[in-house]
Amino acid sequence: MAATAVVKGNLTLGMMISTQYIVGQLNLPLSNFITFIQTWQDAKISLERLSQVHTRDDEDLISANKDRELPQNKFIELKDLSYRYGGKSTPFVLKKISCVFPEGKTTAIVGASGSGKTTLMKLLLKFYEPTVGSITIGNTELNAINNDFWRMNCGAVMQDTFMFNDTIAGNYNRKIEMCHFVN
Known part of the structure; x- marks a missing residue:
């Protein structure tokens, strides 16, 4: 011009x-x-998320009075399990999953990237609550079992596992401490 x-x-x-x-x-x-405005927006979102985490009830207190024993039948059943991140306007990540994991069997969850494998594992480990549907162990709802007790009886290899320069037992104990810290 x-x-x-x-x-x-x-x-x-x-x-x-x-x-x-x-x-x-x-x-x-x-x-x-412009960069300052974008950084400010990111910081605001992070502070809102921290506030949500900080005001949430302590998982140990909520789970303290729950069962610390597993039912006789230990098969895991998912009934019409659905999960979404966020509110009702967000799409389901997992939708109407129904299956049974038999007791005493090793089960591998495989699928394409982004198909919901990690989300399913976090639901099974009680890091997330199902949006719709249920997870049962035998005839007992998973929600009725103490969180720490349940996780001590589970074995899962997640994609973001941290290993320290230590023995297997030392790494196991650190992982438990990290879970308690995160929760």
Whole structure:
């Protein structure tokens, strides 16, 4: 636009260069301001999430009076299990899953990236609550079992496992401590 004005004789070459310089000098502060706004929005979202976590009831207190024994039959059954992150406007990550994991069998959960494997494992480990449906151990609802007791009786290899330079027992104890810290 400035070059066209110079060609038409409405601006001199010096005026065009001055205008370009001023615009160039304005670019960096404007870019920094936009970056500041984006960072502020990210910080606001993080603080809201921290507030949600901080005001949530302590998992140990909620789970303290629940069963500390497993039923005789220990098969795991999922009945019409569905889960979504967020509110009712978000889509389901898992939708109407029904299956039985037999007692004493090793079960591998496999699938494409993003298919909900980790979400399913976190539901089975009681890190998340199902949006719809239920998880039962034998004839006992999973929600009726103490969280720490349940997790001590489960074995799962998650994709974000941390290993320390220590023995297997030492790593196991650290993992339990990390779970308690996170919860």
